[in-house]
Ligand SMILES: Nc1ncnc2c1ncn2[C@@H]1O[C@H](COP(=O)(O)OP(=O)(O)OP(=O)(O)O)[C@@H](O)[C@H]1O
């Protein structure tokens with residue numbers, strides 16, 4: 001049995017050919033790889049953790065992985081496959097996302113409409129997962145990816161039982177999450193529910209606006225204490241609409257009963273925020289454009305006629321056949337023709 005997780009030098013995990021290492025977090029190492037069977041680029045996460053009872057751990061891992069693989073949604077990183085390397089290292093095979101994790105962008109004073117757009121996508125992901133009874137349990141900015149091709153925000157790394165690590169708060173072997181994003185009730189050892197995921201997303205919202213999460217500290221316990229007891233710091237940004245600040249306050253209520261009860265509620269409040277975000281506007285205007293005033297229309301007609309007349313302006317342009325001047329002229333013409341006909345007839349008759 002190997003003592004270290006597979007390295008790129010091994011070149012292969014399961015049937016997947018490793019291309020490069022993408023990075024490592026608290027839970028494992030992520031590789032870029034290719035599935036040779038269908039020539040698809042994938043991301044493989046090899047988990048650090050092993051268990052005293054590998055058989056039990058493998059069973060629990062598979063059960064969670066099956067639930068997560070059911071999550072097919074445009075805002076969720078797809079889990080394609082999973083397996084075990086050297087009867088030791090569990091790994092997950094995921095959709096490879098070409099883009100940046102949100103954690104890499106939070107320090108760059110993201111514009112409010114962009115933050116709202118990202119949040120909406122992640123809420124749709126959570127609404128879908130929660131409707132299927134799956135909690136994320138580790139919502140944080142490094143698990144939110146921004147796809148450079150589609151500009152879609154994608155939520156990855158579902159299921160904390162799959163990614164246990166000593167860096168996180170644990171009680172009796174139960175994994176709780178990353179301290180900076182943990183809901184107060186979870187810090188106090190209660191079982192998380194959908195509202196705990198929404199609290200974590202509230203922390204992501206604060207971080208996306210301010211550049212750092214609201215509660216930080218030297219060790220997990222001091223951070224957990226702040227989640228439970230400290231009021232939320234004031235936002236320093238002045239361009240955050242009052243409605244978005246209200247979403248933040250409600251998502252981050254210490255008491256879950258005062259929080260958004262589900263993702264649909266939070267999404268409804270976000271959808272009502274006026275951000276002037278043209279990317280989320282329909283392509284055709286909802287209200288028909290007003291017709292030009294008749295004066296404008298006449299001016300347009302005149303301009304069109306001028307263009308058709310290639311510079312030479314007709315005197316009659318714009319005058320209707322029903323105009324009195326035209327009628328008089330026609331009458332005179334008819335009379336003149338009648339007289340001419342009479343004169344001609346008389347002249348012929350006298351011959
Ligand atoms: N599906 C993916 N597609 C592309 N890159 C990914 C994918 N999943 C993870 N990565 C990248 O791999 C690196 C390691 O990810 P990992 O999830 O291990 O770190 P983390 O999210 O910071 O920590 P944690 O272990 O708490 O989730 C990061 O740079 C991440 O952006």
Ligand SMILES: [Mg+2]
Nearest residue numbers: 025142143157
């Ligand atoms: Mg991650």
